[in-house]
Amino acid sequence: MRWPPPTGAVIVVSSIGGFKATFGNPAYAASKAGAVNLVRALAIAWAGEGIRVNGNRPQTWSIPR
Structure with a gap:
């Protein structure tokens, strides 16, 4: 263990495109899916080191009026 820890x-x-692909943009969907899985892998790998890894997935919402 290193000191100080x-x-x-x-x-x-990331984007909603990492979870749901859209027509006509496969490279974008692949890159965002890669970002999502990178967050998952780093969070597991660095959890014991005290380093948090978070992913943000901004999206739009439709509000009924």
């Missing part, structure tokens, strides 16, 4: 946070911005 490492701490920190990593934030990765």
Whole structure:
């Protein structure tokens, strides 16, 4: 164990395209899916080191009027 223990946070911005592909943009969907899985893998790998890894997936919402 290192002293002082490492701490920190990593934030990765993804998209709804990482979970649901859209027609005509396969490269975008693949890159966003890669970002989502990178967050998952790093969170598991660095959990014991005290480093948080979070993913943000901004999206739009339809509000009924």
